Amino acid sequence: MYSIEIRDLTKKFKDKVAVNNISLKIKEGELFALLGVNGAGKTTTIKMLSGLILPTSGDIIIESMDIKKDTLKIKEILNVSPQETAIAPNLTVKENLEFMAGVYQIKNKDDKINGLIKTFKLDEVLNKKAKTLSGGWQRKVSIAISLINDPKILFLDEPTLGLDVIARKELWKVIKGLKGKITIILTTHYMEEAESLSDRIGIMSNGKLIDVGTSKELIKKVKSKNFEDAFVKIATGGDL
């Protein structure tokens, strides 16, 4: 069964076409990485898929529901970890978790929060105000919050951007732990991250989804030595 089905999806901002007629099917439990250079249309695609902005044309079907008709129902089953850390600065880490649990009206709130504290090892920062945390901790908390409603679909927009190598590897471990349980759509600029974490990779350029496949398939397709070279070839049309 497909978790997400996108048909002829287009988003225009005045004369600029940010996303141009893309179609894609993502399976339940799949980790799909969306790659592309800056301005390729990845974040706009994620914003449409998460119901934040409406498409200019095309359809988005999530868990058999139409995003235009069942927006609120769909919003109950997904969550997003935006590019920048999205936490309330003057609230402590625990208060942030409680606040978001309230937003999703979580019934077993305490159990859920304790589970996330354990998974993300948040004990040492639990009573610290979010704004006093390091970038790495803020990102960790932001991702922990995105799991508060046990989403069926999780959008991770450049989750490891700006993190040091250890923090990045720790997050990879968490993301790997989620694989198969929920459908994850990940955007990243790190090729190694996409290759290591994802089941399939989609490459976007100028708003178009120009290729989709596993990292091995994409390497083979353009006859490259490694995935980074394959990405560059596909994204630039072989110009570089």
Add this chain to the structure above:
Amino acid sequence: MRMLNFAKRNFKELIRDPLSLVFEIILPVFLLFIFQQIKVPDDAYKLENFTPGIIIFGFSFITLFTATLVAKDRGSSLLIRLGTSPMKSSDYILGYILSLIPIIIIQDILFFIVAILLGLTFTINIIYTILISILVSVLFITLGILIGSLVSEKASGGVGSIIVQLVCFTSGMYFSKDLVGKMFSKVCEILPFESCLNIIKGTLNNNMQIIETRNIIIYVLYTFLVLIISVILFKKRMTSDNK
């Protein structure tokens, strides 16, 4: 209730900002105290008239800090996250309004405690004034939401300060509008702050003659207009900020 949950978060954000407490509570209390020591020979400075002025003055800082909170939220990724949640526009607007009500009540109680210590007689009208002032404060809160929806976090402080100045000069808290000429007097009548002050002053002094029908119409009209515009603008900005 999502709106109460959001209100709780907003209240914590506001109350944990020491600067907002200084301007919303300490500065008005200081002014109330200091002007009673100076003994200015003008009716506007009598406790029964100046205390309502201080209430309105305190509300102008509520506008400023509400604007800053909304603009800050808009500028952060937190609203992107909330935008993908099942929260509705009404949850946001009512959440912002409700979070400010406890601060309004705290302000009113403290202002009246200080006023009573300075010589104001306690009557049941003080309770009525607190209740009426909560209604009046809705205009100031929604004005803050409107400004916060329009401008950036940096600009919200500047625009909020303009509201503080307008309240000082056009509400009649420091001097009667008639002292400055017909043109200025007309401006004071068109803007809502004089009407807000008259409503609070009339209630506190149990003098309904101060409250003209014009004052009530202007207050109601501005409150509804600002509320509707702020809802539309906030909703629009939630989408446009996320482009």
